[in-house]
Amino acid sequence: MEKITKESLSLLWQIISDPEFSLLSSKTKKLSLFDSLELDAQDDIRILSWLLNPNEGHGQHDLFIRALFSAVVEQQPLMAKTGLVSSLAERPLCAFQPHVGILAQTGTAAARLDLMLLDHGGRRGICLIRAEPAEVDEGRLHVRMAMHREWIAAHYPDWQWCCVVSGVWQANHGSRLEEFVCINDDWIVQTLDTLISAASISPQMEWVLRDLRYHVFGQWSTDYHPCFNGYEQTIRSLKSKHLSAIKSFESLGFHGSEISVVDCDPIQFYANTESDKSISFEEQCFIELWQTHYSTLMTLYYYDELALWEAALIDCFGQNIHIETWNNTLFLTHARFTDMALEQWPCYLEVTRFQSASGDSGHGSVDAVVNDEEYGFAPGKAMSGGRPDWRADAAEQKKEKRQTLMTLDESGLPDLVDRLKPWVRQMLAVLDGN
Helix, strand or coil: CECCCHHHHHHHHHHHCCHHHHHHHHHCCCCCHHHCCCCCHHHHHHHHHHHCCCCCCCCCCCHHHHHHHHHHHHHCHHHHHCHHHHHHHCCCHHHCEEEECCEEEECCEEEECCEEEEECCCCEEEEEEECCHHHHHHCHHHHHHHHHHHHHHHHCCCCEEEEEEECCCCCCCCCCCCCEEEECCHHHHHHHHHHHHHCCCCHHHHHHHHHHHHHHHCCCCHHHCHHHCCHHHHHHHHHHHHHHHHHHHHHEECCCCCCEHHHCCHHHHHHHCCCCCCCCHHHHHHHHHHHHCHHHHHHHHCCCHHHHHHHHHHHHHHHHEEEEEECCEEEEEEHHHCCCCHHHCCEEEEEEEEECCCCCCCCEEEEEEEEECCCCCCECEECHHHCECCCCCHHHHHCCCEEEEEEEEHHHHHHHHHHHHHHHHHHHHHHHCC
């Protein structure tokens, strides 16, 4: 690791003293306790128990149970013909009472059940399991599903049951235990969105539901609070101005540490460094500034470069292009293919950000590739005026559907978008003519 110098301190100060950095700092503050909590599946179950209890203080009666049944029927239409669903009009849903953590004895082992909503008078029940991604990948989910099934068979075999696994994004993990329907969290998010936008609930309850919507069941976004308006524009502008300085910090290490400053949060810093009176004035100032503004600096550092390139290309070509990003790759095509799946696009540009051999995220190269399935474009040839000609030697190029336009190392990245623009213009012109 390189030492922190006067130049390093100057670069850091330029970022922190930028007015947009203060603006970004105000937009990265934690407004909710949920920002600091790491909830697990059991926490989610307790929250679901509260939402699915028709008699609880959220005041929505059986709204969430009805939303749950709608999601189940949408995923498995045959469920609409079961006695349980048909009984919804005959017996009120408020008869369901949630129970979390019932102790289930299976053989010599004992475990807690997730959420059981039981209606003793109607002899019906809802079994809801909350799944974590790791459980799905490791096969542990099916063990838990079997345990719940065995408990139901042992205690209430003659009841009408609806068995659900919630939180599973792929809806085919219940194929081995067909009585379980696997759904994602869209039903909760959509119900919460409806309540928040309806303005028919108290301000206090709105913020409770808003927290659940953006911090528990749905993806966080700047819609959470008005203070986050303009967040994307601010962080894009700030990072584009200071990109080279931000990347230069990756090679810096605090005094006596081989850990890069960008990988050293305050806890790691105090755990891996020792007090040293010989520390330089520049490093002392750098440490103080870095630790004070660590959260905002890391938000800025980890903001995806692809988002910067996407914004610059959209600024240039507007609604004429359609862009999708996946991992470290940006895919660009004509706007007329917007409604098509990416694998169906007949032609597109593919820009991939590669890491260096050492794995450093901020170093490496970028490959720009044209993937042509239909038009026989020929990158590498030139028209009059030096512009790229996509049509030259079309028959020959038809055999090679993927052609590399350019490979840039770290020094070429600032000019990436400018270098891509001629290719994008030519691609749009050719596609507009077909």
